[in-house]
Amino acid sequence: MRTGIPRPRPLHSRTGGRKIRLFATGLVLASIVASLASPTRAERAELRVGLTGAYPPFNYVEPSGRLSGFDVDVAKELCAAIRRECVFEVLQWDGILSALLARRIDVVIGSMAVTPQRAAQVRFTRPYYESGAQLFTRPGAGPEDAPGFRVGVTLGTTYGEVARKRFPSAEIRTYKGDTAALQDLQAGRLDAIVTDRLVGFHMNERYGAGLVARREPLFRESMAIPVHPDDERLLAELNRALDELLGSARYGELFRRYFGDGTGAGVVPEGEGDFSWAGSLRLLLRALGRTLHVSALGILLGIALAIVLAFLLLALPRPLARAVAFYVDFVRSTPFLIQLFTLYFGLPAIGLDLGTFTAAVVAIGIHSSSYLGEIVKVAYQSIPSGQRAASRSLGLTFREEIRHVIGPQMLPHLTTPSLNTLVATIKDSAIVSVISVHELTMQAQQLISASFRPMELYLLTAVLYFAITYPLLFAGRRLERRYRAKGLLHA
Amino acid sequence: MHDERPLLAIRDLWVRRGGRRIIEGLSLEIRRGSPFAILGASGSGKTTLLFAAAGLLPIERGSVRVMGEDVGELHPRRRSRLLGLVFQDYQLFPHLTAWENVMLAPSLQRREGAESLARDLMKELRIDGLAGRRPHELSGGQKQRVAIARSLVLEPRILFFDEPSAALDSRTSEELADLLVRINERTQVVVVSHDMAFVESCAPRGIRMEGGRIRAAGALEAIA
Numbered sequence: 001m002r003t004g005i006p007r008p009r010p011l012h013s014r015t016g017g018r019k020i021r022l023f024a025t026g027l028v029l030a031s032i033v034a035s036l037a038s039p040t041r042a043e044r045a046e047l048r049v050g051l052t053g054a055y056p057p058f059n060y061v062e063p064s065g066r067l068s069g070f071d072v073d074v075a076k077e078l079c080a081a082i083r084r085e086c087v088f089e090v091l092q093w094d095g096i097l098s099a100l101l102a103r104r105i106d107v108v109i110g111s112m113a114v115t116p117q118r119a120a121q122v123r124f125t126r127p128y129y130e131s132g133a134q135l136f137t138r139p140g141a142g143p144e145d146a147p148g149f150r151v152g153v154t155l156g157t158t159y160g161e162v163a164r165k166r167f168p169s170a171e172i173r174t175y176k177g178d179t180a181a182l183q184d185l186q187a188g189r190l191d192a193i194v195t196d197r198l199v200g201f202h203m204n205e206r207y208g209a210g211l212v213a214r215r216e217p218l219f220r221e222s223m224a225i226p227v228h229p230d231d232e233r234l235l236a237e238l239n240r241a242l243d244e245l246l247g248s249a250r251y252g253e254l255f256r257r258y259f260g261d262g263t264g265a266g267v268v269p270e271g272e273g274d275f276s277w278a279g280s281l282r283l284l285l286r287a288l289g290r291t292l293h294v295s296a297l298g299i300l301l302g303i304a305l306a307i308v309l310a311f312l313l314l315a316l317p318r319p320l321a322r323a324v325a326f327y328v329d330f331v332r333s334t335p336f337l338i339q340l341f342t343l344y345f346g347l348p349a350i351g352l353d354l355g356t357f358t359a360a361v362v363a364i365g366i367h368s369s370s371y372l373g374e375i376v377k378v379a380y381q382s383i384p385s386g387q388r389a390a391s392r393s394l395g396l397t398f399r400e401e402i403r404h405v406i407g408p409q410m411l412p413h414l415t416t417p418s419l420n421t422l423v424a425t426i427k428d429s430a431i432v433s434v435i436s437v438h439e440l441t442m443q444a445q446q447l448i449s450a451s452f453r454p455m456e457l458y459l460l461t462a463v464l465y466f467a468i469t470y471p472l473l474f475a476g477r478r479l480e481r482r483y484r485a486k487g488l489l490h491a
Numbered sequence: 492m493h494d495e496r497p498l499l500a501i502r503d504l505w506v507r508r509g510g511r512r513i514i515e516g517l518s519l520e521i522r523r524g525s526p527f528a529i530l531g532a533s534g535s536g537k538t539t540l541l542f543a544a545a546g547l548l549p550i551e552r553g554s555v556r557v558m559g560e561d562v563g564e565l566h567p568r569r570r571s572r573l574l575g576l577v578f579q580d581y582q583l584f585p586h587l588t589a590w591e592n593v594m595l596a597p598s599l600q601r602r603e604g605a606e607s608l609a610r611d612l613m614k615e616l617r618i619d620g621l622a623g624r625r626p627h628e629l630s631g632g633q634k635q636r637v638a639i640a641r642s643l644v645l646e647p648r649i650l651f652f653d654e655p656s657a658a659l660d661s662r663t664s665e666e667l668a669d670l671l672v673r674i675n676e677r678t679q680v681v682v683v684s685h686d687m688a689f690v691e692s693c694a695p696r697g698i699r700m701e702g703g704r705i706r707a708a709g710a711l712e713a714i715a
Contacts, residue, residue: 395568
């Protein structure tokens, strides 16, 4: 059971072919997604371990900011056994194999299922646990073949396909995330959900979700650790270490800590992953800083591009200006998400790799410039041509005219629309989390998936956004009033 | 006071504006003397002539020279010391105070003594009390005097006025006529206007335009 990701982030399943990866297919071939992680070169003694940090209980970020989970514990045991230091890299699921192939990381210890497609690209160790798709019902639910039996599955997984085949008379509903499906189950709007067997057990163990496992698993799968196909030595070392670990009592301890005895009758381990408001707030504030960072740089780039666009629109001869106007319309008429993906996943195919942060800044810059460009153009046109004639008659050079006469008069026309665009940008910047920019929304989702408190944490996140955007809107309105009072803006 | 060389010499001037030919082969010389009027009905081309002479419009053919220097080839700085222009709607800079409007060009040109000159001019024009006000806080007449100070502070050899009496009542109009005569003592005043009564009270000579050409030239009584 993946919890708390009610967004279409394709993280929901660890199993091969279980998801529709719209954009990942091409990029795996390109294999240079690069810069998913910061491109620091690892020292010999480090083992760079890739995982998403958003798949509890296997791997997730605690409110304290610490990575936890079954995968993390297994990774630490293995690192100790092969005498390397675990360095965890939090990445998005979609690019994680590309990062491995580009040697940004050494291994993925993140509950990756062994599939023929994946095995053709990377080498897998022996499996370190088994799981599978499981039908969980709410207590007292009727038989699966009863008319109107409702089953919830997560969008983008193959659970839907499996459920349809196995329960032909049931009504299959899709959800953006496991949290939403679980909430509907508890609200009585669903009779059952299909999700990962161990995840379901953990939900019972940790949160008392009250899920009843019914029948045998729908299918089983093995989770193993992929390494780069050329890393023979590492593969051998890891296999040796796994042999030892799986045969030890330590492994049983770890397993029971997260999944109990598999019946869901376990107890919550003490002091583990306890939810804390202070810790959550600290993480969210740090992520808010990154949101502001990426937004501010993006909007600065947007303003610079906007000035260029406005200049081209005003100065070029008609047919060329039309071409520029068409470009602006094109950017405005296409989704920001597609622009972001094109920059991040598309450009590496032609040998240009921007990296996550730069790609996000450039995407925001390009997108916002299409709005700001028009604002700059209108601001320029709002200044009477007589002002330019007056400047020239007073002997001002072109540069002086722009700096002392035209620029200052454009400013009042630019300020409020630009602040509004900045507010929109800060809100829209949540989208850049899809390419693993660790901003506010992504942080909130990680916390929610670890604590299963969507309501409180989303509200807190909304308040944080509001605390930043509202003063900007307020400042915009005040400035507008001031400019009006100074006679620099007309209704 | 009269100089041998013409202050302003326009030869065979042709000007197009918005695809239409407005000035057609006009020649004119203005020597230093009493205020000079350019009369004509609206559409006669008088404002276009003024803007072309001030170097603010491209010319199709011909030349405009001020004190022998070709206006079209002058650096804007140099041109502003030869020619000033007070616009019909003044075109004060709305984001600057009256004082800043007057001081913008001289401070960019780093002209020495400009501050004391500006202070004297504003006192003389009775706008010294308005120095800190922005254009939207000034009356039409006050704006006009700020615009005049803004041009005069650069000490141009010729100061053009485009329809200066258009927005004024008759009393302010009379005051303005007196002012132009006084200004003419320090710089040659050229007034474009269709307001006969106003012109009669300040400019004893000039030309009358019609269809982009000069219809009559000489003493005001002769051309009126």
